[in-house]
Amino acid sequence: MTLRTFSLRTLLFLGLWQSGKRSLASAPEQLEQPKKIAVIGAGIGGTAAAYYLREEFGPVVKIDVFESGTVGGRLATVKMGDYEYETGGAVIHPLNLHMKQFIEKIGIPQRKDVPSKMAIFDGKELVFEESDWFIVNFIRMIWRYGLGFVRMQMWVESILDKFMRIYQYQQYGYSFSTVEKLLHAMGGDSFLTLMNQTLEEAMMGDGFSQAFINDIIAPITRVNYGQSVRINGFVGAVSLAGTDSGLWAVDGGNKKVCSGLLYHSKSDLIPAKVSSISMKTRPSKRGSTIPYYELNYVGESGSAHSLYDIVVIATPLHQGKSDITFSGFSPPIPTHYPGLYHQTVATLVHGTLNVSYLGTAEAASEFTVSEILTTDSKGCAINSLSSLDPVHIPDGYERPPASHPKVWKVFSSEPLTPKQLQQMFLSYDSVSETPWLAYPSYRPPHRKTPPFVLHNRLYYLNAVEWAASAMEMSVISARNVALLAHHRWHEQTDKIDQEDLHMRLRGEL
Secondary structure, three states, X not given: OOHHHHHHXXXXXXXXXXXXXXXXXXXXXXXXXXXEEEEEOOEHHHHHHHHHHXXXXXXXXXXXXXXXXXXXOOOOEEEEOOEEEEOOOOOEOOOOHHHHHHHHHHOOOEOOOOOOOEEEEOOOOEEEEOOOOHHHHHHHHHHHHOOHHHHHHHHHHHHHHHHOXXXXXXXXXXXXXXXXXXXXXXXXXXXXXXXXXXXXXXXXXXXXOXXXXXXXXXXXXXXXXOOOOOOEHHHHHHHHHXXXXXXXXXXXXXXXXXXXXXXXXXXXXEOEEEEEEEEEEEEOOOOOEEXXXXXXXXXXXXXXXXXXXXXXXXXXXXXXXXXXXXXOOOOOOOOOOOOOEEEEEEEEEEEEEOHHHHOOOOOHHXXXXXXXXXXXXXXXXXXXXXXXXXXXXXXXXXXXXXXXXXXXXXXXOOOOOHHHHHHHEEXXXXXXXXXXXXXXXXXXXXXXXXXXXEEOOEEEHHHHHHOOXXXXXXXXXXXXXHHHHHHHHOOOHHHEOOOOHHHHHHHHO
């Protein structure tokens, strides 16, 4: 990391803690504020949106958050025995500045770190097993792939340097109406190019070998997105960022961030499923008509409806993910946008691993690998196999060796059969299976993503997932949508779709 990069990141990190202050002059706010705002979805995106909307619109506006399931969405845990374990989004990058700010605001600590080791499985045997010694791992990588691993880290670092620009834009209140404009503000044409080529094409174009891509890169994309190196280059770079050191999680489960944000947003949680959104109009003080939105929903007490000035949709509007219908809009808003979500099945097994399934002759009592990634080969039925630690690490906790029963998490594209479980485990006493439509099926070339603005005051947060699906991406989108809603409500167009931040900053100096 260069001194310039370190300084930029440090300034960005410190700047985000200044209670949302913006040093650039803003247009004077009008006195009239929205009376009611609805957020549909209480995952990390929806709860972050409620939090940021409260920051932007102040204490008077009523914010309702609709959720038909549990708060947290794709951040979820399952209890097995005496402990809870993550089944959804598991790790957070050390440069995810919004998530860091959240846990400080909410007052929850990071989970204790438990050292881990990684191996790569090709369906028959372990083709790579990490050593306890860094220098041994480094020599093995150099011997087999030259400087490929070092160059990969530099490649990811160069993308992260551009990615970090979004924090500065958001610190000064800038927002963007489309995913493409947001990406362009981060990385210019290079980010849009990454969206239109596969990760494999991007890396081979930068001189990485096919062997390195097959053996090292593919296992990383499979564990993170359940897909091959033919995903788009941008989401591929996000996936590779997960190889950095310092990854962390929230003590007690990452879903606690969502419940904490909901509390701090002072929103009302409505346990109901929204079925339709209709546009209505009413006269304004200026004599013109302004839109508002009627939400029809079904909860425990039956069907109901409510009217809102602003609506933020924080759930995917895609086949298999949502059945919200829209009426009264011109042009019409589709119920489902093009594209499908990719299925990943998370199977938690409490049992004793059959290490011979991995093709190793190592004794189970000596096998201390905790994260097994897999290559993209026909003989491999799983995407990854991980030894799980509880979401809260008790004092004195040590991860048991493979010879002892413990909780393992298996990612696969399809549910595991009893035969497959019997091959992988010598014995097991409990199994928990969670099928996730967790992220889009990423197939470049990039189609135009849905816009953040579906109608005048109707916003779509999950549009960002078609660039990359990750906790911090959802939070960045939530911040963007809250700023967008505020600026559009107060007609402050100078902060929308502008990439002149650095010029304006120089002008103030």
